[in-house]
Amino acid sequence: MTSVERPGRRPTIADIAAQAGVSPTAVSFALNDRPGISEQTRTRILAAVAELGWRPNVAARALGGRRADTVGLVVARPARTLGVEPFFAQLVSGLQARLSADRVALQLLVVEDVSAELDVYRRWAAERRTDGVVVLDLKQDDPRPEELARAGLPAVLVGGDGTPGPVPAVFADDHAAMIVLAEHLAALGHVHVGHVGGIPASIHSARRVAALHDTGARLGLTITTVPTDFSQDEAAAATRALLAHDERPTAIVYDSDVAALAGVTVLAEAGLSVPGDISVASFDDSALVRLAHPPLTAMTTDTFELGELVGQTVLSLVRGQAVPDVVGAPPPRLTVRGSTGRVPEVVA
């Protein structure tokens, strides 16, 4: 059995002050690079800090100083479903990397639904646990931005529709990206294109559907979208539905990497070869789609980099610096791999 006891108390600013022969105030000033301390004294103080191994007590700092040096991320998803798609982990890595460069911690919370998420925001704001938060998975008419603004909790949205709102957003233009993808398929001669989409209430899903259909209309494509809840099961079912469709598509676009993988499995079971019989493209790129056989054509986003950008934005925000209402992230690029090819001759 093991139980724990903290060792002897840590040095405080008072200890350093004593060691350096100055007042605690002088130490605080020296540590925070404020004027009024001679170079000589400052050096002496820093030496004492190093010698005693002093570290700021974050709680004390937050109490006095008003900053918790912590940013929160609340994810409203069924907890057990988290973790299949690399997107989330990649984003968190990037976010975290940017934050920790500035010694700001990332606090993570997974909740069941948006209402629980709102509770958390209210609680965090009141408890002063975090200086700001990052919000994912924007929905149509999402109540969160407004609620956050009301609670006075600085926040940064990831995604959204690219229009200014009460809370700044980091926005990657997947509308434009979807157009690129549609043009790629059109160039290969595809006319009937299937689309395994996401939850219609999700803003980015809706935007993708709109982009695909608009572009389809422009280029003379027939688009069939089947919405799903992003689960593999529904993606598989959607794929079967598309195959059974009157005008069986010669290409299918999947909104996520996981969905695409599930779809490819269905195609394999149906005895269809990719891209010989049918082309497949994923809207999300990740290590997973490279695992498929053949590797999938996809729209590539550097999600890690997106996370860093989000981190940068939230840091600026909590420091009271002005932040654009919409921060543009690099748009996804088309990465052509082996899963898309010319439309099969047979059709015509």
Next chain:
Amino acid sequence: MTSVERPGRRPTIADIAAQAGVSPTAVSFALNDRPGISEQTRTRILAAVAELGWRPNVAARALGGRRADTVGLVVARPARTLGVEPFFAQLVSGLQARLSADRVALQLLVVEDVSAELDVYRRWAAERRTDGVVVLDLKQDDPRPEELARAGLPAVLVGGDGTPGPVPAVFADDHAAMIVLAEHLAALGHVHVGHVGGIPASIHSARRVAALHDTGARLGLTITTVPTDFSQDEAAAATRALLAHDERPTAIVYDSDVAALAGVTVLAEAGLSVPGDISVASFDDSALVRLAHPPLTAMTTDTFELGELVGQTVLSLVRGQAVPDVVGAPPPRLTVRGSTGRVPEVVA
């Protein structure tokens, strides 16, 4: 542009005390369920709390009370590689779920290597940022348990070798699990079994290798282990190496789900059918291996549940309750899917 200003100040304990007509001390006692407050007064105080919407200021609480109500998780992996395997996200979900049930926050940090990780522990211990930490990816002769014990930072290891050390560990017996898997393959008639392993320095990889080889010796199997760094590329290369081996294995065991998926792709490219020509099993189960075609036989662990158990353990620990040196987690169970079958007749 948006910039932020916090709204009017939050109520403090003093406000509640005034509202309820008692002293701040009485409020604190009532809030912390300490004796010496009459039921009537307590009710009045709680009413005031509700009315004013008071919330504890965590910083103040940590300053006085000595507890940060935060648990840390530091992961030493190249940040960009994080997120491919569901294991991590699942574990975090479970851990987080257990912690947040007790209003304890999870702080996440990704660092480049173990030495940076140690720095973080020292810093956190000094800053009192976290009450305890969770440690993953144990290596042989890992310096972390000892260092944590020295720093006086309560910690819980995930994995390890099942022997008591300076820090309590939550341990799932993958040794036993690997034996089950080997027996499954032996029962199907396989004799030459390939094994795509992990990093030899990793404790759990080493334990799996040992288990597999021991059982192989007992059952008369020939085991060929190829170590990898857990990456897909090396897993693919290892698979090719096994196929080129003098005694080509009739079954391959992969140490991770991602590796197995990469391997299956290689097999498909080589024109081998699974399980007709070769059987495949993954040591990690996850949504991914169910995506493969055919879905893979795997050792199933409820990683979410494991995370919850880790959370429970770390909570007990930071509360000063005694914790067993080794907490047993449910052992992985064999889930037979379509990817393992009888050894092909051709051989004989």
Next chain:
DNA sequence: ACGCCCGACTAAAGCGCTTTAGCCGGATCA
């Protein structure tokens, strides 16, 4: 030679909560 200013530093208050001494009055006991 006197008052001023300014740089360098200190004293002390305060952030919001917990906790350790008490204090006070009524019930209990001898």
Next chain:
DNA sequence: TGATCCGGCTAAAGCGCTTTAGTCGGGCGT
């Protein structure tokens, strides 16, 4: 009846840091 006890509550001292008022002494201007 007086000493004791005890439940119910308050005063006040921290926790470690930041910040706002100074203080102090020497160089400067006149």
